[in-house]
Structure formats: C-alpha cells, structure tokens
Amino acid sequence: MKKLNFGAGPCILPQSVFEESAKAVLDFQDQGLSILEISHRSKAFEAVIEEARSLLLELMGLKESEYVALFLQGGASLQFAMIPYNFLKTKAAYIDTGVWSQKAVSEAEKVGKVEIVASSKKEGFTHIPSLESLEADYDYLHLTSNNTIYGTQFHQFPKGTNIPLIADMSSDILSTSRDYSAFDLIYAGAQKNIGPAGTTIVVIKRAFLEKVNALNKFKILNYTEHVKADSMLNTPTVFSIYASLLNLRWLKSKTLAAIYTENTKKATLLYDTLDRYNWIHPYAHKTSRSQMNITFTISENSHAELFDSYCNKYDIHGLKGHRLVGGYRASLYNALTLDSVKRLTEALDEVNTHV
Numbered sequence: 510m511k512k513l514n515f516g517a518g519p520c521i522l523p524q525s526v527f528e529e530s531a532k533a534v535l536d537f538q539d540q541g542l543s544i545l546e547i548s549h550r551s552k553a554f555e556a557v558i559e560e561a562r563s564l565l566l567e568l569m570g571l572k573e574s575e576y577v578a579l580f581l582q583g584g585a586s587l588q589f590a591m592i593p594y595n596f597l598k599t600k601a602a603y604i605d606t607g608v609w610s611q612k613a614v615s616e617a618e619k620v621g622k623v624e625i626v627a628s629s630k631k632e633g634f635t636h637i638p639s640l641e642s643l644e645a646d647y648d649y650l651h652l653t654s655n656n657t658i659y660g661t662q663f664h665q666f667p668k669g670t671n672i673p674l675i676a677d678m679s680s681d682i683l684s685t686s687r688d689y690s691a692f693d694l695i696y697a698g699a700q701k702n703i704g705p706a707g708t709t710i711v712v713i714k715r716a717f718l719e720k721v722n723a724l725n726k727f728k729i730l731n732y733t734e735h736v737k738a739d740s741m742l743n744t745p746t747v748f749s750i751y752a753s754l755l756n757l758r759w760l761k762s763k764t765l766a767a768i769y770t771e772n773t774k775k776a777t778l779l780y781d782t783l784d785r786y787n788w789i790h791p792y793a794h795k796t797s798r799s800q801m802n803i804t805f806t807i808s809e810n811s812h813a814e815l816f817d818s819y820c821n822k823y824d825i826h827g828l829k830g831h832r833l834v835g836g837y838r839a840s841l842y843n844a845l846t847l848d849s850v851k852r853l854t855e856a857l858d859e860v861n862t863h864v
C-alpha cells in the first residue's frame with residue numbers, strides 16, 4: 510500500500526516518475542544498460558541533461574540567451590559557500606528567515622562582510638520580515654523564498670533595489686506563479702520539489718556570471734568553470750538528473766498554471782481546516798503562510814494522540830514537525846494530490862468529533 514507522503518524532503522514524486530525511473534534502472538531506453546551504469550559522456554545522457562536544462566529554463570520562463578542552468582552536487586548547502594566565494598567582494602545583504610538562511614549567513618561570514626538587513630528572529634520566524642530601503646552598494650541580496658522548517662513563504666520579493674537578487678528556492682521552486690527573471694541567481698536542492706536527492710539546480714543570469722571573482726582558487730567552486738564544462742566538471746548525478754527530467758516533463762504536461770491552481774486549492778483546504786478548530790494552532794502568521802510546508806501544533810495531548818492514530822490508519826506519512834518548531838508539518842509538494850490533503854483534513858475532522 511502506497512503511503513500518502515507529506516514528508517518535507519526527500520519528497521513525493523509523481524507515480525509515473527517512480528515507474529519510469531524504475532524501468533530505466535533495469536534497462537535505459539532499450540540499450541541493454543541501466544541508467545545507473547551508462548556513461549555520463551554518452552550521447553544518451555547528453556540528451557538527458559540538455560533536455561533537463563532547457564525544460565527547466567522554459568518552465569521558469571527564462572531565455573537561454575540570458576540565463577544558464579546547472580546541475581551540480583553538494584546540495585543547497587554547498588551553494589551557501591559557493592555564492593559568497595564567487596560573488597562576495599565588499600559586502601553582502603542577507604534576509605534572516607530562520608535556520609536555512611542562517612546557515613547561508615554563517616558560510617558567507619567566512620568569506621567577507623555580511624549584513625542582516627531584515628530578520629524575524631525575535632518572533633520565532635513566524636513571518637517574513639519587511640525590508641527597509643537598501644543602499645545599492647551590496648554585492649547581492651540573499652533570501653530564502655520558502656522556509657521549509659517554519660512554513661513561511663515570501664509572497665512578494667524586494668523590488669527596485671538595483672542589488673543582484675539571489676534566492677534559495679529549495680522548497681518552492683516551480684510550485685507557484687513567480688517572475689524568475691527578477692533574480693540573478695536561483696538555487697535549489699532537487700529533493701524538495703524537483704527530483705530525488707543528488708543534484709542541485711543552479712540558475713544564473715549570464716550578465717551576473719561576469720561578476721564571478723577572478724581570484725577564485727578552486728575550480729570545482731567556480732561557477733564559470735561549471736558553465737564552461739556544461740555541469741560535467743566532475744561526474745554528474747546521472748540518475749538524479751534523469752528522474753528530475755521525468756518530473757520536469759510531468760510538470761510541463763500538467764502545465765504550471767494547473768499545478769499552481771491545484772497547489773492553492775490544496776493549501777487553502779488545509780489552512781481552512783486548521784483555522785476552523787480552536788485546538789489547532791497554525792505556526793506561521795497568515796500573511797506569510799507557505800503553500801508548500803504547513804506547520805501547526807495541537808494543544809491537547811489526547812487530541813494529538815487521536816490524530817496520530819488516524820494518520821496511521823489512513824496511511825498518512827511524514828507529518829512530524831521539525832525539532833525546532835515541534836508539532837506537525839504537512840508538506841504539500843507538487844506531486845501530492847488534493848485527495849491526499851482531503852484525507853488529512855478528514856482525519857482532523859474526525860478528531861474534532863471527539864473533542
């Protein structure tokens with residue numbers, strides 16, 4: 510019995526992606542070879558990474574003449590270090606919305622001067638802080654578009670600052686309608702909404718790439734070198750990129766507009782249920798609520814125990830909240846169906862009949 514996976518990552522993927530990936534593990538494109546053993550220099554894999562690259566940019570509404578897409582390794586976490594290593598010369602601005610942005614800050618501080626220009630730390634990261642106007646002499650402004658742990662999400666991005674904008678979109682890339690062309694660099698570990706763990710998406714504006722620090726010592730940490738080598742400076746994560754391609758094809762066939770509408774329906778259904786019952790306490794402020802990760806606590810232990818038992822009964826999996834926030838976190842990534850969310854809200858409704 511397939512469980513309904515509300516886990517925060519690695520994420521649920523469409524069943525067709527699991528099936529096609531499984532087939533490719535046994536025999537990739539009837540070549541008599543597994544996707545796990547083909548050469549990353551083979552024609553077949555070159556076609557895979559080429560299609561993944563162009564499909565990703567197409568779905569993001571970006572032109573290949575203006576942006577370049579890379580499939581790297583090391584997760585979003587390596588990007589925390591690579592970004593300052595390549596672009597921090599004088600000082601950089603960071604918006605502090607919790608753990609992931611703080612990890613990005615802590616790596617950047619090892620490279621140069623960092624200023625926190627907005628933070629919601631005092632309020633337990635329950636909302637997205639507003640940004641006062643910024644002077645224009647920062648090398649870049651970094652933010653985390655969706656805060657996986659707290660369930661907060663930017664619904665509007667800083668505009669008109671003239672500062673290059675960089676975003677960690679690990680947990681909400683291609684999940685909501687968004688103008689990606691407002692960003693100079695976007696990165697995301699694949700495992701939250703794109704594919705299996707392994708590859709990391711980095712999309713960079715070509716004009717911004719020209720600002721890469723020429724004194725970089727390490728080739729493997731240099732974006733220009735990765736672009737020159739077409740993401741093959743070292744052996745890429747062949748399987749993760751292939752499965753991500755299958756998911757990108759699935760997204761395109763659904764159309765992003767339909768995905769976005771569905772994601773809104775899913776999140777609205779769950780938030781409406783959470784708001785209905787006074788024994789449930791959503792964590793994030795209403796104006797900053799995430800459509801991808803929905804966090805809440807339940808006030809009575811007995812209600813929580815009952816809810817846990819219904820989740821068990823209905824094969825609802827992966828709801829445990831992050832240890833920093835506690836309670837529950839329902840991650841409604843693209844492949845999770847509206848029906849699965851209905852099953853979750855029905856479990857909550859059933860608990861309420863006993864309250």
Ligand SMILES: *Cc1c(COP(=O)(O)O)cnc(C)c1O
Pocket residue numbers: 518583584585586587609653655656657677678679680698699701
């Ligand atoms: C999970 C997550 C990360 C860490 O990603 P890794 O690929 O494991 O390094 C970074 N940022 C956000 C927003 C995340 O959700």
